[in-house]
Amino acid sequence: MAESRLEHYAKEEELLRVRDSLSAERRELPWVKMDREYVFQAPDGERTLLDLFDGRKQLIVYHFMLPSMTGGKFCVSCSFWIDNIGHLAHFHARDTSVVVDCPVPLDDILAHKERMGWTLPFVSSAGTDFYSDLHFTSPDGKVMMPGISVFARDGESVYHTYSTLEYGGEMLNGTYHYLDLTPLGRQEEGLAWKHDWVHYHDEYEFS
Numbered sequence: 001m002a003e004s005r006l007e008h009y010a011k012e013e014e015l016l017r018v019r020d021s022l023s024a025e026r027r028e029l030p031w032v033k034m035d036r037e038y039v040f041q042a043p044d045g046e047r048t049l050l051d052l053f054d055g056r057k058q059l060i061v062y063h064f065m066l067p068s069m070t071g072g073k074f075c076v077s078c079s080f081w082i083d084n085i086g087h088l089a090h091f092h093a094r095d096t097s098v099v100v101d102c103p104v105p106l107d108d109i110l111a112h113k114e115r116m117g118w119t120l121p122f123v124s125s126a127g128t129d130f131y132s133d134l135h136f137t138s139p140d141g142k143v144m145m146p147g148i149s150v151f152a153r154d155g156e157s158v159y160h161t162y163s164t165l166e167y168g169g170e171m172l173n174g175t176y177h178y179l180d181l182t183p184l185g186r187q188e189e190g191l192a193w194k195h196d197w198v199h200y201h202d203e204y205e206f207s
Contacts, residue, residue, distance in 0.1 A: 019171075031152065031159035038130045040123040041106040047123060049130075049151070049158050057095040059151040059158075063131060064102035064109065069145070074102075074112045077195045081147075084174045088120055099123055103131040116200065134163055148172065 040047045053059045062082065065075035082100060091098050099121045102109045106124040113122050125131055134146040147165035151158055170176065179186050188194040 026162060029162060031161050034151070034158045034160055036129070036133065038125060038128045040101065040125050040128070040130075042121070042123045043106070043110065050153065050156060052097060052099050052121075052123065053151075053153055053158075054097050056092070056097045057153060058097070059153070060091070060096060060098045061149045061151070062098070062100045063134060063146040063149065064100055065145060066102070066131075067104060067108075074109070076198050076200060079112075079116060079200055080175070080195070080198050081169065081173055082116070082118060082120075083201055084172065085120060086174075097121075101125050101130065103128070115202070134160075 038049050064078045103125045134149050144165045147169040150162040
């Protein structure tokens, strides 16, 4: 048994090398200057995209799916992903800010934030084209709703450096990675949609 686990560990080491190589490739993607001005609504008033950096060099924006796309309620899968964002102090230590955006009235998304007990910053891009401008085309030609976008700044100039959904976003869910270590795994086989088991964290019923 020990030998089989060591063989598996060697494969995990190889996977780490491949992932590090992919991350290095990601960092070499071209930067696209953001020429449009966006004004977000925040609890402390209006903020520009540059303001969202809070003086740091990098900015990660999670694009929360519109309730109109999920039957009128805030996306359960997005909520699952937000639950898995780590303590912001670790991001700040690497000169990076993290913000969640949803293009709905600010009070609506803040009410959901309060219910979920989240402490990270939320803003609303309602009335702007920010959410739609960050759409991109997947390899199969479909337009994907943006999940995460990354920006960098050089002085007062802001650049879009990366966006992803699904495959790229999968690596950001720590719960999934812990479940992958267990014998039962994610237990999503046979589900009509892989997230059918996911609920808001205050709605699970346990026997």
